[in-house]
Amino acid sequence: MKLLIYYLIFPGFLFASVVGLLTVWLDRKVSARVQWRYGPPWYQGFADIGKLLYKEVIVPEEAFGSGFIAAPLFGLASVTLAITILCISFFGISEGFIGDIIVVWYLLAIPAIALIYIGSVSGNPLSSVGVSREIKLLLSYDLPMVIVIVMLASKAGSFSINGIMEWQRINGSNISNWYGIIAFIVAIFCIQAKLGRIPFDLAEAETELGSGILLELSGGVLAAYELSKAMMLFGLPMFLIILFWGKGIIGGILMYLLIVVLLILIKNTNPRVRIDHAMKYFWGWMSGAAILAAILAHLGA
Amino acid sequence: MSNKKNEKVMKDLKKKLKNKIIDIAQPREKRIYISVEPEKTPEVVEYLFYKYRCKLCTATGIDMREGIEIIYHLAKEDKNMVINVKTLIPYSKLEIESIGKKIKAFRWIEREINEMLGVTFRGHPDMRRLILADSFPEGKYPLRKSFKNSDVTDEDYDYERSGI
Amino acid sequence: MDILKKSFKKSIWVFHLSTAACNNCDIEVLELLTPKYDVERFGIKLVGSPRHADALLVCGSVNAHAKPRFLEVYRQTPKPCLVVAFGSCGCSSGIFRDSYSIVGPVDKVLKEEDPDAKIVYIPGCPPKPEAMIEGIIKGLEAI
Numbered sequence: 001m002k003l004l005i006y007y008l009i010f011p012g013f014l015f016a017s018v019v020g021l022l023t024v025w026l027d028r029k030v031s032a033r034v035q036w037r038y039g040p041p042w043y044q045g046f047a048d049i050g051k052l053l054y055k056e057v058i059v060p061e062e063a064f065g066s067g068f069i070a071a072p073l074f075g076l077a078s079v080t081l082a083i084t085i086l087c088i089s090f091f092g093i094s095e096g097f098i099g100d101i102i103v104v105w106y107l108l109a110i111p112a113i114a115l116i117y118i119g120s121v122s123g124n125p126l127s128s129v130g131v132s133r134e135i136k137l138l139l140s141y142d143l144p145m146v147i148v149i150v151m152l153a154s155k156a157g158s159f160s161i162n163g164i165m166e167w168q169r170i171n172g173s174n175i176s177n178w179y180g181i182i183a184f185i186v187a188i189f190c191i192q193a194k195l196g197r198i199p200f201d202l203a204e205a206e207t208e209l210g211s212g213i214l215l216e217l218s219g220g221v222l223a224a225y226e227l228s229k230a231m232m233l234f235g236l237p238m239f240l241i242i243l244f245w246g247k248g249i250i251g252g253i254l255m256y257l258l259i260v261v262l263l264i265l266i267k268n269t270n271p272r273v274r275i276d277h278a279m280k281y282f283w284g285w286m287s288g289a290a291i292l293a294a295i296l297a298h299l300g301a
Numbered sequence: 302m303s304n305k306k307n308e309k310v311m312k313d314l315k316k317k318l319k320n321k322i323i324d325i326a327q328p329r330e331k332r333i334y335i336s337v338e339p340e341k342t343p344e345v346v347e348y349l350f351y352k353y354r355c356k357l358c359t360a361t362g363i364d365m366r367e368g369i370e371i372i373y374h375l376a377k378e379d380k381n382m383v384i385n386v387k388t389l390i391p392y393s394k395l396e397i398e399s400i401g402k403k404i405k406a407f408r409w410i411e412r413e414i415n416e417m418l419g420v421t422f423r424g425h426p427d428m429r430r431l432i433l434a435d436s437f438p439e440g441k442y443p444l445r446k447s448f449k450n451s452d453v454t455d456e457d458y459d460y461e462r463s464g465i
Numbered sequence: 466m467d468i469l470k471k472s473f474k475k476s477i478w479v480f481h482l483s484t485a486a487c488n489n490c491d492i493e494v495l496e497l498l499t500p501k502y503d504v505e506r507f508g509i510k511l512v513g514s515p516r517h518a519d520a521l522l523v524c525g526s527v528n529a530h531a532k533p534r535f536l537e538v539y540r541q542t543p544k545p546c547l548v549v550a551f552g553s554c555g556c557s558s559g560i561f562r563d564s565y566s567i568v569g570p571v572d573k574v575l576k577e578e579d580p581d582a583k584i585v586y587i588p589g590c591p592p593k594p595e596a597m598i599e600g601i602i603k604g605l606e607a608i
Contacts, residue, residue: 028505037503043475044508050472051519055543058516211513218516218543434529434566443565450563458568463533 011087013080020230021045023260027233030264045230049223057219062123071121072217072224075114079228082107083235089161090242090252098160101242105149108194108235111228112138115204118225119213130212133275134203140282141193141200147290148183148190152243155297161242168246175244179296184244186290188259191236192266193278195229199270200278233260307331310380314353321345333384342373342388343398349375350404355384357406362414364446368392369418390420399425417444436463473519473545474605476508480518480542484535485567486525490552493591494522502594509601520547520604526554527574529566536578547583547604548575551597553590583608 006012024045032039059065082104089096112134119131152174153159156167174180193200204212217225237259245255273281311327314335318325321344324336337345349355355375362371368391375384390397399422401408411422412431419442422428430437438457442448483491497504498511512518515538527535539548550571553559561567568574575582585604589596 032503032505035500037500038506040505040508047472047475047508050469051476054466054469054473055519055545058541058543211517214517215514216516222517436529437566448565450565453565455568458529460533463530 012084016083020234052223055219064121071114071117075111076228078110122216140279141190144286144290145190151294165246179293182293360410396421478512484531485528489591490524526558556586
């Protein structure tokens with residue numbers, strides 16, 4: 001019973017969706033201000049989801065109907081579960097289990113796989129181009145991030161979220177060391193690619209493919225996808241806070257705002273990259289920087 | 302200085318094409334107008350295109366009272382001139398041999414003259430509609446002087462042929 | 466359901482469709498997103514697929530080529546949706562009224578497919594951006 005309350009209300013579905021949609025509003029408002037415009041009002045995220053629930057769902061003839069509707073709901077459920085596991089340990093509600101940081105990272109990869117599935121069953125040739133790009137991007141950004149996670153977990157001596165946070169309370173946050181700063185920069189770019197934002201939005205929604213993978217979604221199915229994207233915008237900075245700050249709640253909120261503003265500024269100042277540029281970038285520079293950080297961590301800097 | 306070069310062109314053409322053309326004139330320094338009969342037009346144009354090394358600019362068709370006049374505009378770039386080959390095709394027999402079956406550059410403009418003015422090009426390899434919709438009714442030619450906009454009403458459009 | 470209908474008015478996603486237009490109205494549509502006439506504060510954004518759209522912005526009057534394709538895009542848009550006939554060519558056919566290949570202005574073509582479609586008329590050649598914003602807001606009040 002208690003688990004159901006954790007999953008659905010706090011810190012699960014309701015809490016994460018409200019904070020996630022407010023973060024989406026913050027993103028659009030700051031982007032508008034950077035371009036010298038006004039932006040949308042604070043309830044814009046909620047209005048978008050409500051509007052999408054009001055419209056009808058059209059399933060095209062060539063698409064595989066049940067998979068089409070089930071896949072975004074599956075992605076939504078796994079993001080909620082990942083955020084529940086993260087926030088239970090962060091807010092100190094109960095203990096986690098050993099290995100839960102790896103579980104969380106791979107639960108957060110399921111929305112991308114759901115997206116690949118949607119693109120494949122849509123029955124549209126433009127969607128399949130988006131699918132091939134998304135698969136390549138998924139393989140690219142996984143490598144540097146896993147190097148960073150394994151390095152920080154082995155430095156802390158345990159693979160559980162509580163263990164990493166305890167170690168940082170005793171020995172100081174990871175970000176206050178040299179290896180921490182380099183790893184933080186690597187992690188920021190990896191989650192920008194995971195969220196599918198500019199400069200790495202070549203798979204999801206883009207004007208050169210007529211919205212790419214999402215071409216055939218409409219109505220409630222699109223609402224589930226947009227909601228899971230908003231919740232990822234809350235969950236991934238929380239993941240970084242646990243890895244790099246790990247101390248208290250007040251500092252955590254400030255760090256959250258810092259990470260979100262960094263993501264917004266990267267989005268507004270860059271063009272979109274090609275897929276071969278992105279693969280070279282992640283497997284070349286970013287992996288090299290992550291290995292450098294691992295060497296520095298081992299030497300104790 | 303340039304006048305001498307252009308007169309050389311005119312004399313050259315008069316000598317080589319003597320018995321195929323009706324008339325040749327040079328009203329301005331950089332323009333030559335050659336009038337030909339419809340049956341001899343492909344030979345003259347092919348001679349100018351291959352041996353004389355001219356390039357096709359465009360071809361125009363206009364509805365005169367006696368028939369349809371087609372002018373092929375060919376450019377001679379090294380001498381900086383445009384050579385125009387005119388034919389008048391009578392209404393009684395609106396046909397001409399297609400140049401497009403040998404030279405690819407002429408294919409699209411012949412498709413357009415065919416659908417807008419109704420001239421038949423014999424032997425054209427790919428006679429489809431170019432700029433009119435596929436659902437436009439057959440037998441009506443918009444650029445003729447006898448065409449009125451009220452000739453085509455909404456019921457004449459046949460959307461089955463548009464391929465959606 | 467009432468709150469969902471209220472939120473429909475607060476976020477309209479627009480798909481831009483150009484049928485036989487001279488491209489003047491297309492350029493004016495892009496002007497609405499610039500900082501001077503910022504239209505994102507009403508929740509309006511441009512999307513890339515008709516399946517995500519709530520409003521179809523039809524520029525130009527409808528050609529014989531474009532008529533079956535325009536009706537196909539209208540069928541692919543999830544209802545309820547709004548159709549905006551943009552410019553003089555969309556409302557009546559403008560100066561191309563008697564041409565041999567213009568089939569009709571937007572409302573004449575659309576009434577064959579769906580007699581109670583909701584159409585907003587914005588006249589002008591091209592319409593001023595202030596006229597466009599006023600037209601969109603009047604259309605939102607009528608839903």
